[in-house]
Amino acid sequence: MSQLSQPVIEEFKADFPGSVILPDDMQYEETRQIWNAMIDRRPSMIARCTSSSEVAQSLNFVRRHDLPFSVRGGGHNIAGNAVCNDGVMIDLSLMKKVLIDQKRHLGFVEPGCTLADFDASAQAHGLATPLGINSTTGVAGLTLGGGFGWLSRRYGMTVDNLLGMDVIIADGRQLHASESENPDLFWGLRGGGGNFGIVTSFEYQLHSVGPNVLCGLIAFPFDQAKSIITQFARFTETMPDDLNVWMIARKAPPLPFLPETVHGKEIIALAICYAGDPTEGEKHIEPLREFGTAYGEHIGVQPYTDWQRAFDPLLSSGARNYWKSHNFSRIDDGPIDAIIDSAGVLPSSQCEIFIATVGGQTGRVKPEAMAYSNRDANYVINVHARWETAADDERCIVWAREFFTRSQPYASNGAYINFLTEDETNRIAFAYGASYERLVELKKKFDPDNLFRINQNILSN
Ligand SMILES: Cc1cc2nc3c(=O)[nH]c(=O)nc-3n(C[C@H](O)[C@H](O)[C@H](O)COP(=O)(O)OP(=O)(O)OC[C@H]3O[C@@H](n4cnc5c(N)ncnc54)[C@H](O)[C@@H]3O)c2cc1C
Numbered sequence: 001m002s003q004l005s006q007p008v009i010e011e012f013k014a015d016f017p018g019s020v021i022l023p024d025d026m027q028y029e030e031t032r033q034i035w036n037a038m039i040d041r042r043p044s045m046i047a048r049c050t051s052s053s054e055v056a057q058s059l060n061f062v063r064r065h066d067l068p069f070s071v072r073g074g075g076h077n078i079a080g081n082a083v084c085n086d087g088v089m090i091d092l093s094l095m096k097k098v099l100i101d102q103k104r105h106l107g108f109v110e111p112g113c114t115l116a117d118f119d120a121s122a123q124a125h126g127l128a129t130p131l132g133i134n135s136t137t138g139v140a141g142l143t144l145g146g147g148f149g150w151l152s153r154r155y156g157m158t159v160d161n162l163l164g165m166d167v168i169i170a171d172g173r174q175l176h177a178s179e180s181e182n183p184d185l186f187w188g189l190r191g192g193g194g195n196f197g198i199v200t201s202f203e204y205q206l207h208s209v210g211p212n213v214l215c216g217l218i219a220f221p222f223d224q225a226k227s228i229i230t231q232f233a234r235f236t237e238t239m240p241d242d243l244n245v246w247m248i249a250r251k252a253p254p255l256p257f258l259p260e261t262v263h264g265k266e267i268i269a270l271a272i273c274y275a276g277d278p279t280e281g282e283k284h285i286e287p288l289r290e291f292g293t294a295y296g297e298h299i300g301v302q303p304y305t306d307w308q309r310a311f312d313p314l315l316s317s318g319a320r321n322y323w324k325s326h327n328f329s330r331i332d333d334g335p336i337d338a339i340i341d342s343a344g345v346l347p348s349s350q351c352e353i354f355i356a357t358v359g360g361q362t363g364r365v366k367p368e369a370m371a372y373s374n375r376d377a378n379y380v381i382n383v384h385a386r387w388e389t390a391a392d393d394e395r396c397i398v399w400a401r402e403f404f405t406r407s408q409p410y411a412s413n414g415a416y417i418n419f420l421t422e423d424e425t426n427r428i429a430f431a432y433g434a435s436y437e438r439l440v441e442l443k444k445k446f447d448p449d450n451l452f453r454i455n456q457n458i459l460s461n
Helices: 006-015 028-032 052-064 115-123 139-145 183-189 222-238 278-289 304-309 333-343 360-364 390-410 425-446
Strands: 019-021 045-048 069-072 088-091 098-101 106-109 162-168 174-178 198-205 212-221 243-251 266-274 296-303 320-328 352-357 379-387
Touching: 006 019, 006 045, 028 045, 028 088, 045 052, 052 069, 052 088, 052 162, 052 198, 098 115, 106 115, 115 139, 115 304, 139 198, 162 183, 174 183, 183 425, 212 222, 212 278, 212 304, 222 243, 222 266, 222 333, 222 352, 243 278, 243 333, 266 278, 278 296, 296 304, 320 390, 333 352, 333 379, 333 390, 379 390
Parallel strands: 045 088, 069 088
Antiparallel strands: 019 045, 098 106, 106 198, 162 174, 162 198, 212 266, 212 296, 243 266, 243 352, 320 379, 352 379
Protein backbone atom coordinates (compact mmCIF):
# COMPACT_ATOMS: atom_id res chain seq x y z
CA MET A 1 0.00 0.00 0.00
CA SER A 2 1.63 3.29 -1.04
CA GLN A 3 1.51 6.53 0.95
CA LEU A 4 -0.01 9.79 -0.13
CA SER A 5 2.91 12.08 -1.01
CA GLN A 6 2.66 15.78 -1.84
CA PRO A 7 3.26 15.27 -5.60
CA VAL A 8 0.54 12.62 -5.68
CA ILE A 9 -1.89 14.99 -3.93
CA GLU A 10 -0.99 17.78 -6.37
CA GLU A 11 -1.59 15.44 -9.30
CA PHE A 12 -5.09 14.73 -8.02
CA LYS A 13 -5.91 18.35 -7.22
CA ALA A 14 -4.88 19.49 -10.69
CA ASP A 15 -7.68 17.51 -12.34
CA PHE A 16 -10.35 17.26 -9.64
CA PRO A 17 -13.13 19.88 -9.97
CA GLY A 18 -14.49 19.26 -6.44
CA SER A 19 -12.82 20.51 -3.27
CA VAL A 20 -9.88 18.70 -1.74
CA ILE A 21 -9.32 19.05 1.99
CA LEU A 22 -5.95 18.39 3.58
CA PRO A 23 -4.98 18.13 7.28
CA ASP A 24 -3.77 21.75 7.45
CA ASP A 25 -6.97 23.17 5.98
CA MET A 26 -9.47 25.03 8.16
CA GLN A 27 -12.35 22.68 7.29
CA TYR A 28 -10.36 19.50 7.93
CA GLU A 29 -11.36 18.87 11.55
CA GLU A 30 -15.05 19.44 10.88
CA THR A 31 -15.09 17.42 7.64
CA ARG A 32 -13.37 14.33 9.03
CA GLN A 33 -15.80 14.12 11.99
CA ILE A 34 -18.51 11.53 11.91
CA TRP A 35 -21.49 10.88 14.17
CA ASN A 36 -19.74 8.62 16.71
CA ALA A 37 -17.07 10.57 18.62
CA MET A 38 -15.42 7.28 19.63
CA ILE A 39 -14.03 7.17 16.11
CA ASP A 40 -11.05 9.50 15.73
CA ARG A 41 -9.38 8.77 12.40
CA ARG A 42 -7.30 11.14 10.29
CA PRO A 43 -7.39 10.68 6.52
CA SER A 44 -4.51 12.22 4.55
CA MET A 45 -6.93 13.74 2.08
CA ILE A 46 -10.67 14.29 1.77
CA ALA A 47 -12.11 14.41 -1.76
CA ARG A 48 -15.48 16.16 -1.62
CA CYS A 49 -17.38 14.91 -4.64
CA THR A 50 -20.29 16.72 -6.25
CA SER A 51 -20.97 14.39 -9.20
CA SER A 52 -20.64 10.77 -10.24
CA SER A 53 -17.71 11.67 -12.51
CA GLU A 54 -15.85 13.10 -9.50
CA VAL A 55 -16.59 9.87 -7.61
CA ALA A 56 -15.20 7.86 -10.53
CA GLN A 57 -12.15 10.13 -10.68
CA SER A 58 -11.49 9.66 -6.93
CA LEU A 59 -11.89 5.91 -7.18
CA ASN A 60 -9.54 5.67 -10.18
CA PHE A 61 -7.00 7.73 -8.26
CA VAL A 62 -7.00 5.53 -5.13
CA ARG A 63 -6.86 2.39 -7.27
CA ARG A 64 -3.99 3.69 -9.39
CA HIS A 65 -1.95 4.64 -6.31
CA ASP A 66 -3.03 1.66 -4.21
CA LEU A 67 -4.25 3.92 -1.43
CA PRO A 68 -6.55 2.98 1.45
CA PHE A 69 -9.86 4.82 1.20
CA SER A 70 -13.24 5.13 2.84
CA VAL A 71 -16.60 6.20 1.43
CA ARG A 72 -18.67 8.68 3.42
CA GLY A 73 -22.41 9.02 3.01
CA GLY A 74 -24.17 10.42 6.08
CA GLY A 75 -21.27 9.45 8.39
CA HIS A 76 -23.57 7.72 10.90
CA ASN A 77 -22.06 4.26 10.82
CA ILE A 78 -21.36 3.24 14.44
CA ALA A 79 -18.22 1.33 13.37
CA GLY A 80 -16.87 4.49 11.73
CA ASN A 81 -16.48 3.02 8.26
CA ALA A 82 -16.93 6.43 6.63
CA VAL A 83 -13.45 7.52 7.69
CA CYS A 84 -9.99 5.95 7.51
CA ASN A 85 -6.54 6.70 8.84
CA ASP A 86 -3.90 7.93 6.39
CA GLY A 87 -5.75 7.25 3.16
CA VAL A 88 -8.45 9.11 1.24
CA MET A 89 -11.98 9.82 2.42
CA ILE A 90 -14.25 9.90 -0.63
CA ASP A 91 -16.89 12.23 0.78
CA LEU A 92 -20.28 12.09 -0.92
CA SER A 93 -22.09 14.29 1.61
CA LEU A 94 -22.41 17.21 -0.83
CA MET A 95 -24.32 15.06 -3.36
CA LYS A 96 -27.82 15.87 -2.20
CA LYS A 97 -30.09 15.99 -5.23
CA VAL A 98 -33.52 14.36 -4.89
CA LEU A 99 -35.88 14.07 -7.85
CA ILE A 100 -39.46 12.98 -7.21
CA ASP A 101 -41.58 11.56 -10.01
CA GLN A 102 -44.96 12.28 -8.46
CA LYS A 103 -46.92 10.48 -11.14
CA ARG A 104 -45.03 7.19 -10.96
CA HIS A 105 -44.31 7.44 -7.19
CA LEU A 106 -40.56 7.22 -7.70
CA GLY A 107 -37.68 8.93 -5.91
CA PHE A 108 -34.17 9.36 -7.37
CA VAL A 109 -31.77 10.15 -4.57
CA GLU A 110 -28.07 11.05 -4.49
CA PRO A 111 -25.88 9.35 -1.86
CA GLY A 112 -25.12 12.42 0.27
CA CYS A 113 -28.75 12.83 1.30
CA THR A 114 -29.82 12.46 4.87
CA LEU A 115 -33.20 10.98 5.69
CA ALA A 116 -34.39 14.57 6.30
CA ASP A 117 -33.35 15.60 2.76
CA PHE A 118 -35.19 12.67 1.17
CA ASP A 119 -38.28 12.87 3.40
CA ALA A 120 -38.69 16.62 2.85
CA SER A 121 -38.68 16.26 -0.95
CA ALA A 122 -40.96 13.21 -1.02
CA GLN A 123 -43.39 14.62 1.55
CA ALA A 124 -43.81 17.77 -0.51
CA HIS A 125 -45.82 15.37 -2.74
CA GLY A 126 -47.38 13.39 0.14
CA LEU A 127 -44.99 10.48 -0.54
CA ALA A 128 -42.42 8.51 1.45
CA THR A 129 -40.56 5.22 1.61
CA PRO A 130 -39.45 3.36 4.76
CA LEU A 131 -36.29 4.91 6.22
CA GLY A 132 -34.85 5.09 9.76
CA ILE A 133 -35.94 7.01 12.85
CA ASN A 134 -33.21 9.68 13.10
CA SER A 135 -33.37 12.26 10.34
CA THR A 136 -29.64 13.05 10.23
CA THR A 137 -28.76 9.45 9.24
CA GLY A 138 -27.45 8.97 5.69
CA VAL A 139 -29.80 7.40 3.14
CA ALA A 140 -26.90 5.60 1.43
CA GLY A 141 -25.44 3.56 4.29
CA LEU A 142 -28.88 2.86 5.75
CA THR A 143 -30.19 1.56 2.43
CA LEU A 144 -27.15 -0.55 1.57
CA GLY A 145 -27.41 -2.41 4.91
CA GLY A 146 -31.20 -2.97 4.76
CA GLY A 147 -32.95 -0.05 6.46
CA PHE A 148 -36.02 -0.10 8.70
CA GLY A 149 -38.14 2.47 10.49
CA TRP A 150 -41.70 3.56 11.26
CA LEU A 151 -43.10 2.58 7.84
CA SER A 152 -41.40 -0.80 7.53
CA ARG A 153 -44.22 -2.94 8.87
CA ARG A 154 -46.47 -1.45 6.21
CA TYR A 155 -44.04 -1.16 3.27
CA GLY A 156 -41.05 -3.36 4.13
CA MET A 157 -37.35 -2.71 4.53
CA THR A 158 -35.80 0.21 2.68
CA VAL A 159 -34.12 -2.30 0.35
CA ASP A 160 -37.52 -3.84 -0.45
CA ASN A 161 -38.42 -0.48 -1.99
CA LEU A 162 -35.23 -0.06 -3.95
CA LEU A 163 -35.76 -0.35 -7.70
CA GLY A 164 -32.32 0.42 -9.05
CA MET A 165 -28.93 1.97 -8.43
CA ASP A 166 -26.12 3.53 -10.41
CA VAL A 167 -22.87 2.14 -9.09
CA ILE A 168 -19.18 2.47 -9.87
CA ILE A 169 -17.51 -0.88 -9.32
CA ALA A 170 -13.92 -1.78 -8.49
CA ASP A 171 -12.65 -1.82 -12.10
CA GLY A 172 -14.05 1.69 -12.65
CA ARG A 173 -17.08 0.70 -14.73
CA GLN A 174 -20.30 2.59 -14.06
CA LEU A 175 -23.17 0.11 -14.02
CA HIS A 176 -26.88 0.22 -13.44
CA ALA A 177 -28.13 -2.48 -11.09
CA SER A 178 -31.79 -3.49 -11.06
CA GLU A 179 -33.92 -6.63 -11.47
CA SER A 180 -33.33 -6.47 -15.23
CA GLU A 181 -29.76 -5.08 -15.44
CA ASN A 182 -26.93 -6.76 -13.53
CA PRO A 183 -29.43 -8.55 -11.29
CA ASP A 184 -26.72 -10.39 -9.33
CA LEU A 185 -25.07 -7.10 -8.39
CA PHE A 186 -28.50 -5.73 -7.49
CA TRP A 187 -29.06 -8.74 -5.24
CA GLY A 188 -25.75 -8.09 -3.45
CA LEU A 189 -26.17 -4.34 -3.06
CA ARG A 190 -29.50 -4.81 -1.30
CA GLY A 191 -27.92 -5.55 2.08
CA GLY A 192 -24.26 -6.08 1.14
CA GLY A 193 -23.23 -2.59 2.27
CA GLY A 194 -20.32 -0.84 0.60
CA ASN A 195 -18.69 -4.10 -0.53
CA PHE A 196 -19.41 -3.93 -4.24
CA GLY A 197 -18.90 -0.35 -5.34
CA ILE A 198 -19.86 3.26 -4.78
CA VAL A 199 -23.50 3.98 -5.43
CA THR A 200 -24.06 7.38 -7.01
CA SER A 201 -27.84 7.26 -7.34
CA PHE A 202 -30.67 5.27 -5.71
CA GLU A 203 -34.14 4.81 -7.22
CA TYR A 204 -36.96 4.09 -4.74
CA GLN A 205 -40.60 3.11 -4.87
CA LEU A 206 -42.60 5.72 -2.95
CA HIS A 207 -45.98 5.41 -1.21
CA SER A 208 -48.69 7.81 -0.15
CA VAL A 209 -47.97 8.71 3.47
CA GLY A 210 -49.42 11.53 5.55
CA PRO A 211 -48.37 14.29 5.25
CA ASN A 212 -49.92 14.15 8.76
CA VAL A 213 -49.72 10.96 10.80
CA LEU A 214 -50.84 9.86 14.25
CA CYS A 215 -47.73 9.45 16.38
CA GLY A 216 -46.14 10.18 19.72
CA LEU A 217 -44.96 8.82 23.05
CA ILE A 218 -46.41 7.32 26.24
CA ALA A 219 -44.14 7.15 29.28
CA PHE A 220 -44.71 4.68 32.11
CA PRO A 221 -42.97 4.39 35.50
CA PHE A 222 -40.08 1.94 35.55
CA ASP A 223 -41.63 -0.10 38.37
CA GLN A 224 -44.30 -1.21 35.88
CA ALA A 225 -41.60 -2.33 33.42
CA LYS A 226 -42.25 -6.09 33.51
CA SER A 227 -45.95 -5.73 32.86
CA ILE A 228 -45.57 -2.98 30.22
CA ILE A 229 -42.86 -4.76 28.19
CA THR A 230 -44.69 -8.09 28.37
CA GLN A 231 -47.92 -6.50 27.13
CA PHE A 232 -45.94 -4.64 24.45
CA ALA A 233 -44.42 -7.94 23.27
CA ARG A 234 -47.81 -9.64 22.93
CA PHE A 235 -49.57 -6.60 21.44
CA THR A 236 -46.96 -6.07 18.72
CA GLU A 237 -47.38 -9.68 17.53
CA THR A 238 -50.86 -9.04 16.21
CA MET A 239 -51.10 -5.29 15.61
CA PRO A 240 -51.96 -4.11 12.08
CA ASP A 241 -49.16 -3.38 9.60
CA ASP A 242 -50.01 0.33 9.61
CA LEU A 243 -49.07 0.53 13.27
CA ASN A 244 -45.56 0.50 14.64
CA VAL A 245 -44.64 0.66 18.32
CA TRP A 246 -41.10 0.64 19.73
CA MET A 247 -40.13 0.28 23.40
CA ILE A 248 -37.42 2.41 24.98
CA ALA A 249 -36.00 1.91 28.48
CA ARG A 250 -33.96 4.93 29.61
CA LYS A 251 -33.87 7.90 31.96
CA ALA A 252 -36.57 10.43 31.15
CA PRO A 253 -35.33 13.43 29.21
CA PRO A 254 -36.84 16.78 30.24
CA LEU A 255 -39.87 16.44 27.97
CA PRO A 256 -42.56 19.07 28.57
CA PHE A 257 -45.36 16.49 28.87
CA LEU A 258 -43.64 14.78 31.81
CA PRO A 259 -43.79 16.19 35.34
CA GLU A 260 -40.44 17.73 36.35
CA THR A 261 -40.12 15.22 39.18
CA VAL A 262 -39.88 12.44 36.57
CA HIS A 263 -37.04 14.04 34.57
CA GLY A 264 -33.89 11.95 34.99
CA LYS A 265 -35.80 8.93 36.37
CA GLU A 266 -35.93 5.57 34.60
CA ILE A 267 -38.99 5.15 32.41
CA ILE A 268 -40.44 2.74 29.90
CA ALA A 269 -41.54 4.71 26.85
CA LEU A 270 -43.60 3.46 23.94
CA ALA A 271 -43.02 5.32 20.68
CA ILE A 272 -45.94 5.03 18.28
CA CYS A 273 -46.53 5.77 14.62
CA TYR A 274 -49.62 4.89 12.61
CA ALA A 275 -49.01 5.07 8.86
CA GLY A 276 -52.67 5.07 7.76
CA ASP A 277 -55.75 7.21 8.45
CA PRO A 278 -55.25 8.88 11.88
CA THR A 279 -58.88 8.37 12.92
CA GLU A 280 -58.53 4.64 12.31
CA GLY A 281 -55.20 4.75 14.13
CA GLU A 282 -56.77 6.16 17.32
CA LYS A 283 -58.76 2.92 17.72
CA HIS A 284 -55.66 0.78 17.32
CA ILE A 285 -53.51 2.66 19.80
CA GLU A 286 -56.15 2.84 22.55
CA PRO A 287 -55.12 -0.49 24.20
CA LEU A 288 -51.59 0.85 24.71
CA ARG A 289 -52.95 3.40 27.19
CA GLU A 290 -54.36 0.55 29.26
CA PHE A 291 -50.97 -1.13 29.71
CA GLY A 292 -50.46 0.67 33.03
CA THR A 293 -50.70 4.01 34.77
CA ALA A 294 -48.68 6.36 32.60
CA TYR A 295 -46.67 9.39 33.77
CA GLY A 296 -47.96 11.13 30.67
CA GLU A 297 -48.34 10.99 26.93
CA HIS A 298 -47.79 13.23 23.95
CA ILE A 299 -49.69 11.71 21.06
CA GLY A 300 -51.34 13.55 18.23
CA VAL A 301 -51.57 14.12 14.52
CA GLN A 302 -48.47 15.87 13.23
CA PRO A 303 -46.44 16.10 10.01
CA TYR A 304 -44.62 12.86 9.25
CA THR A 305 -41.41 14.86 8.71
CA ASP A 306 -41.68 16.22 12.29
CA TRP A 307 -42.02 12.71 13.70
CA GLN A 308 -39.00 11.65 11.66
CA ARG A 309 -37.04 14.34 13.55
CA ALA A 310 -38.55 13.63 16.98
CA PHE A 311 -35.56 11.64 18.27
CA ASP A 312 -32.85 13.85 16.77
CA PRO A 313 -32.17 15.79 20.01
CA LEU A 314 -31.37 12.51 21.82
CA LEU A 315 -29.18 11.26 18.97
CA SER A 316 -27.10 14.29 18.05
CA SER A 317 -23.56 13.77 16.74
CA GLY A 318 -20.45 14.27 18.86
CA ALA A 319 -21.22 11.97 21.83
CA ARG A 320 -19.35 8.73 22.49
CA ASN A 321 -21.43 5.71 21.47
CA TYR A 322 -21.18 1.93 21.70
CA TRP A 323 -23.91 -0.44 20.53
CA LYS A 324 -24.67 -4.12 20.62
CA SER A 325 -27.70 -5.69 19.06
CA HIS A 326 -29.50 -8.96 18.49
CA ASN A 327 -32.45 -9.96 16.35
CA PHE A 328 -35.45 -11.63 18.00
CA SER A 329 -38.39 -13.39 16.45
CA ARG A 330 -40.29 -13.25 19.78
CA ILE A 331 -39.77 -11.43 23.05
CA ASP A 332 -40.33 -13.47 26.22
CA ASP A 333 -39.27 -13.30 29.86
CA GLY A 334 -35.53 -13.86 29.20
CA PRO A 335 -34.83 -10.65 27.26
CA ILE A 336 -37.47 -8.72 29.24
CA ASP A 337 -35.78 -9.52 32.56
CA ALA A 338 -32.39 -8.68 31.05
CA ILE A 339 -33.72 -5.29 29.90
CA ILE A 340 -35.16 -4.52 33.33
CA ASP A 341 -31.95 -5.46 35.14
CA SER A 342 -29.68 -3.49 32.79
CA ALA A 343 -31.96 -0.47 32.50
CA GLY A 344 -32.08 -0.38 36.30
CA VAL A 345 -28.33 0.33 36.39
CA LEU A 346 -27.87 2.73 33.45
CA PRO A 347 -24.26 3.97 33.51
CA SER A 348 -25.10 7.40 32.06
CA SER A 349 -28.20 9.55 31.60
CA GLN A 350 -28.06 9.02 27.82
CA CYS A 351 -27.84 5.22 27.76
CA GLU A 352 -30.87 3.27 26.62
CA ILE A 353 -32.10 -0.13 25.52
CA PHE A 354 -34.71 -0.16 22.82
CA ILE A 355 -36.82 -2.76 21.08
CA ALA A 356 -37.33 -1.80 17.43
CA THR A 357 -40.37 -3.61 16.10
CA VAL A 358 -40.07 -4.81 12.52
CA GLY A 359 -42.19 -7.71 11.21
CA GLY A 360 -45.27 -7.06 9.06
CA GLN A 361 -44.30 -6.62 5.41
CA THR A 362 -40.56 -7.06 6.17
CA GLY A 363 -41.25 -10.73 6.98
CA ARG A 364 -43.17 -11.49 3.80
CA VAL A 365 -40.19 -11.22 1.45
CA LYS A 366 -38.31 -14.46 0.76
CA PRO A 367 -34.97 -14.61 2.64
CA GLU A 368 -33.15 -15.48 -0.61
CA ALA A 369 -34.64 -12.52 -2.52
CA MET A 370 -31.67 -10.28 -1.74
CA ALA A 371 -28.58 -10.03 0.45
CA TYR A 372 -30.61 -8.75 3.41
CA SER A 373 -32.08 -12.07 4.55
CA ASN A 374 -33.11 -11.81 8.20
CA ARG A 375 -36.81 -12.02 7.47
CA ASP A 376 -37.64 -13.72 10.78
CA ALA A 377 -36.36 -10.71 12.74
CA ASN A 378 -39.60 -9.36 14.17
CA TYR A 379 -37.64 -7.27 16.67
CA VAL A 380 -34.17 -5.78 16.89
CA ILE A 381 -33.02 -5.08 20.43
CA ASN A 382 -30.21 -2.56 20.59
CA VAL A 383 -28.36 -1.62 23.73
CA HIS A 384 -27.17 1.91 23.10
CA ALA A 385 -24.46 3.11 25.46
CA ARG A 386 -23.96 6.84 25.00
CA TRP A 387 -21.89 9.19 27.13
CA GLU A 388 -19.70 12.29 26.91
CA THR A 389 -16.15 11.73 28.15
CA ALA A 390 -13.43 9.13 27.55
CA ALA A 391 -13.18 8.54 31.31
CA ASP A 392 -16.56 6.77 31.10
CA ASP A 393 -15.64 4.55 28.12
CA GLU A 394 -14.98 1.35 30.01
CA ARG A 395 -17.93 1.59 32.39
CA CYS A 396 -20.41 2.21 29.57
CA ILE A 397 -18.98 -0.38 27.17
CA VAL A 398 -18.91 -3.07 29.87
CA TRP A 399 -22.57 -2.31 30.67
CA ALA A 400 -23.57 -2.72 26.99
CA ARG A 401 -21.60 -5.95 26.62
CA GLU A 402 -23.15 -7.42 29.76
CA PHE A 403 -26.65 -6.85 28.43
CA PHE A 404 -25.65 -8.27 25.06
CA THR A 405 -24.27 -11.47 26.62
CA ARG A 406 -27.22 -11.90 28.95
CA SER A 407 -29.81 -11.53 26.16
CA GLN A 408 -27.89 -13.62 23.59
CA PRO A 409 -29.44 -17.03 24.46
CA TYR A 410 -32.89 -15.75 23.46
CA ALA A 411 -31.86 -14.14 20.16
CA SER A 412 -32.80 -15.45 16.73
CA ASN A 413 -30.47 -15.84 13.78
CA GLY A 414 -28.52 -13.11 12.06
CA ALA A 415 -27.92 -9.54 13.11
CA TYR A 416 -28.46 -6.14 11.57
CA ILE A 417 -25.24 -5.36 9.69
CA ASN A 418 -25.77 -1.59 10.11
CA PHE A 419 -25.67 -1.93 13.90
CA LEU A 420 -22.33 -3.80 14.12
CA THR A 421 -19.58 -1.94 15.95
CA GLU A 422 -15.88 -1.68 15.09
CA ASP A 423 -15.00 -4.70 17.25
CA GLU A 424 -17.60 -7.04 15.72
CA THR A 425 -15.88 -8.12 12.50
CA ASN A 426 -16.25 -11.70 13.78
CA ARG A 427 -20.06 -11.33 13.54
CA ILE A 428 -20.26 -10.30 9.87
CA ALA A 429 -20.80 -13.79 8.45
CA PHE A 430 -23.28 -14.55 11.24
CA ALA A 431 -25.10 -11.25 10.58
CA TYR A 432 -25.59 -12.16 6.91
CA GLY A 433 -26.62 -15.71 7.70
CA ALA A 434 -27.84 -17.64 4.67
CA SER A 435 -26.73 -14.90 2.26
CA TYR A 436 -23.08 -14.94 3.19
CA GLU A 437 -21.88 -17.66 0.83
CA ARG A 438 -23.49 -16.00 -2.18
CA LEU A 439 -22.07 -12.63 -1.08
CA VAL A 440 -18.58 -14.13 -1.04
CA GLU A 441 -19.09 -15.41 -4.60
CA LEU A 442 -20.28 -11.97 -5.72
CA LYS A 443 -17.36 -10.29 -4.00
CA LYS A 444 -15.01 -12.55 -6.01
CA LYS A 445 -16.79 -11.53 -9.19
CA PHE A 446 -17.13 -7.77 -8.67
CA ASP A 447 -14.26 -6.94 -6.30
CA PRO A 448 -11.73 -9.80 -6.43
CA ASP A 449 -8.92 -7.70 -4.91
CA ASN A 450 -11.13 -6.44 -2.07
CA LEU A 451 -10.65 -2.81 -3.11
CA PHE A 452 -13.74 -1.90 -1.05
CA ARG A 453 -12.60 -3.11 2.32
CA ILE A 454 -13.32 -0.32 4.81
CA ASN A 455 -16.84 -1.54 5.50
CA GLN A 456 -18.49 -4.59 7.07
CA ASN A 457 -16.16 -6.56 4.87
CA ILE A 458 -17.17 -9.70 3.01
CA LEU A 459 -13.88 -11.48 2.74
CA SER A 460 -13.38 -13.05 -0.65
CA ASN A 461 -10.67 -15.49 0.37
C1 LIG B 1 -28.53 7.80 15.56
C2 LIG B 1 -28.70 6.69 14.59
C3 LIG B 1 -29.97 6.18 14.35
C4 LIG B 1 -30.13 5.13 13.44
N1 LIG B 1 -31.38 4.64 13.21
C5 LIG B 1 -31.55 3.67 12.29
C6 LIG B 1 -32.85 3.21 11.96
O1 LIG B 1 -33.85 3.66 12.50
N2 LIG B 1 -32.98 2.24 11.02
C7 LIG B 1 -31.89 1.71 10.38
O2 LIG B 1 -32.08 0.86 9.51
N3 LIG B 1 -30.63 2.11 10.69
C8 LIG B 1 -30.45 3.08 11.61
N4 LIG B 1 -29.20 3.50 11.92
C9 LIG B 1 -28.04 2.78 11.37
C10 LIG B 1 -27.67 3.32 10.03
O3 LIG B 1 -28.44 2.64 9.06
C11 LIG B 1 -26.18 3.07 9.76
O4 LIG B 1 -25.44 3.77 10.71
C12 LIG B 1 -25.77 3.45 8.36
O5 LIG B 1 -24.49 2.93 8.13
C13 LIG B 1 -25.75 4.95 8.18
O6 LIG B 1 -25.49 5.31 6.86
P1 LIG B 1 -24.62 6.63 6.56
O7 LIG B 1 -24.66 6.87 5.09
O8 LIG B 1 -25.04 7.73 7.47
O9 LIG B 1 -23.22 6.12 7.07
P2 LIG B 1 -21.72 6.21 6.60
O10 LIG B 1 -20.96 6.05 7.86
O11 LIG B 1 -21.44 7.40 5.77
O12 LIG B 1 -21.59 4.92 5.71
C14 LIG B 1 -21.87 3.63 6.19
C15 LIG B 1 -21.24 2.56 5.32
O13 LIG B 1 -21.82 2.60 4.03
C16 LIG B 1 -20.84 2.84 3.04
N5 LIG B 1 -21.38 3.79 2.08
C17 LIG B 1 -21.92 4.99 2.34
N6 LIG B 1 -22.34 5.55 1.21
C18 LIG B 1 -22.06 4.70 0.20
C19 LIG B 1 -22.28 4.71 -1.20
N7 LIG B 1 -22.86 5.72 -1.80
N8 LIG B 1 -21.87 3.65 -1.93
C20 LIG B 1 -21.28 2.59 -1.32
N9 LIG B 1 -21.05 2.53 0.00
C21 LIG B 1 -21.44 3.56 0.76
C22 LIG B 1 -19.67 3.43 3.80
O14 LIG B 1 -18.46 3.20 3.18
C23 LIG B 1 -19.75 2.73 5.12
O15 LIG B 1 -19.13 1.47 5.02
C24 LIG B 1 -29.00 4.58 12.79
C25 LIG B 1 -27.74 5.10 13.04
C26 LIG B 1 -27.59 6.14 13.92
C27 LIG B 1 -26.23 6.66 14.21
